[in-house]
Amino acid sequence: MKRIHFTIILLCFGMTSAFAQNQTDIEAISTTITNYYEGYIHRDIDKLNKAFDTENGTMKVPIDNNDLSKGFRNRYFSEVVPKWGNRKKLDSETLANCKLEILNIDVESSKIASGKMLMKVGDVTYIDILSLHKIGETWKITNKIYHVAD
Numbered sequence: 524m525k526r527i528h529f530t531i532i533l534l535c536f537g538m539t540s541a542f543a544q545n546q547t548d549i550e551a552i553s554t555t556i557t558n559y560y561e562g563y564i565h566r567d568i569d570k571l572n573k574a575f576d577t578e579n580g581t582m583k584v585p586i587d588n589n590d591l592s593k594g595f596r597n598r599y600f601s602e603v604v605p606k607w608g609n610r611k612k613l614d615s616e617t618l619a620n621c622k623l624e625i626l627n628i629d630v631e632s633s634k635i636a637s638g639k640m641l642m643k644v645g646d647v648t649y650i651d652i653l654s655l656h657k658i659g660e661t662w663k664i665t666n667k668i669y670h671v672a673d
Contacts, residue, residue, distance in 0.1 A: 568608030
């Protein structure tokens with residue numbers, strides 16, 4: 524009987540430990556996504572570099588023809604992030620109306636994750652689906668696909 528209680532205690536501890544680890548990962552991933560958002564709207568290259576894997580990461584850019592998707596092309600974050608960071612600053616009214624909603628985060632084994640976010644910038648609302656990987660001890664966005672909402 525003691526063995527069963529000990530097993531139950533170990534299982535509960537393991538689930539609590541896994542939950543705590545998952546919460547820590549979710550918080551770190553939320554920070555990464557927030558760095559992306561803030562870096563994008565404030566044209567802050569340092570925050571963008573914190574968020575993205577600029578060594579190997581890619582973004583899928585839709586190839587459209589008359590509102591019909593023909594596929595996607597890859598753009599490396601190493602070329603995209605500097606462009607975002609060097610764009611003209613947004614005016615204060617536009618910045619005040621920007622919005623970030625993290626819609627979902629799913630973590631697998633504290634190594635890989637996916638995130639879905641809504642980002643409103645001016646009159647444009649983006650829905651991004653992100654792949655994230657823990658590189659060293661830091662969560663980085665390694666892949667991104669997006670849609671401009673109607």
